[in-house]
């Protein structure tokens with residue numbers, strides 16, 4: 001059966017068989033109000049993250065990855081962005097429907113997030129130790145000494161060298177990579193069930209990126225956390241993901257276990273991203289990129305959002321939007337998927 005056969009279920013995200021779902025996003029729609037007009041930047045996204053798995057969310061800049069993540073954290077910019085429909089279930093409870101105080105507690109106990117920029121994420125006037133102690137003590141009824149012990153343990157786990165000595169350092173005394181290790185320590189100190197990492201290594205140089213990713217993955221496996229890792233870098237995806245969701249123009253266009261996504265990519269956009277991987281481009285002797293640009297969310301084209309850039313577009317693609325169709329562990333949004341050719 002092909003992924004787009006009639007009769008397959010739509011609107012639900014595939015999840016990893018045998019693992020319990022931790023985060024289940026269903027039909028999430030996020031609208032932005034800017035200059036007096038409103039438009040959707042996340043359009044019916046469905047995504048599941050199970051315990052002990054890493055789901056990568058990939059896609060070009062502006063496709064709605066961060067908005068999706070921020071909505072889970074309740075951190076959408078106020079007065080600008082709003083979740084207008086859908087569900088965000090954490091272990092079966094819809095975060096979008098909970099009273100604020102309960103929501104804060106539930107999130108604090110269960111979810112942590114690491115942001116892209118370790119420089120602005122740490123307040124320059126506090127030492128690393130005081131920030132960690134404060135966060136730990138605000139959630140646990142423990143002494144300062146006990147909080148300090150947990151803080152050092154988390155910094156050791158994040159592989160920050162001379163962890164105990166760093167407690168008295170200020171952020172500006174640490175390199176970008178070290179600051180990101182502090183952010184990882186902060187994120188894991190409270191033992192979250194779900195970790196969301198939004199481009200956690202983009203601001204770092206390549207060698208440090210690999211070490212930080214390796215560390216994140218090791219902590220995730222040890223603690224059996226669910227992890228939603230956001231990146232625009234398919235090489236990162238290949239090295240850490242269990243499952244991958246590809247986003248384009250505010251929609252999920254393909255989702256698959258990582259091996260299947262790379263061995264048998266079905267959506268023309270995913271295929272273009274894979275052809276553009278530097279290793280593949282170099283081995284073919286030419287650099288490949290997907291022609292055209294992501295459509296602005298204010299004026300989406302009619303029909304399939306990818307049609308203006310798609311080499312397989314049919315007449316119907318310019319008129320109707322393809323539904324996301326599910327086939328076992330995979331899903332796909334395309335009227336005319338073709339087998340992958342390296343090009």
Ligand SMILES: Nc1ncnc2c1ncn2[C@@H]1O[C@H](COP(=O)(O)OP(=O)(O)OP(=O)(O)O)[C@@H](O)[C@H]1O
Nearest residue numbers: 032034041060061062063064065066067077080297
């Ligand atoms: N504060 C804002 N005001 C107006 N539009 C915004 C704002 N923040 C985001 N947007 C728009 O929302 C859309 C989705 O943005 P989002 O930050 O989720 O993209 P992204 O996939 O995370 O991109 P990137 O890879 O660059 O981080 C984009 O079109 C962006 O321009």
Ligand code: SF4
Nearest residue numbers: 304307310317334335
């Ligand atoms: S639906 Fe049509 S235009 Fe859209 S990706 Fe598939 S073939 Fe291309």
Ligand SMILES: [Mg+2]
Nearest residue numbers: 065066067198
């Ligand atoms: Mg982003």
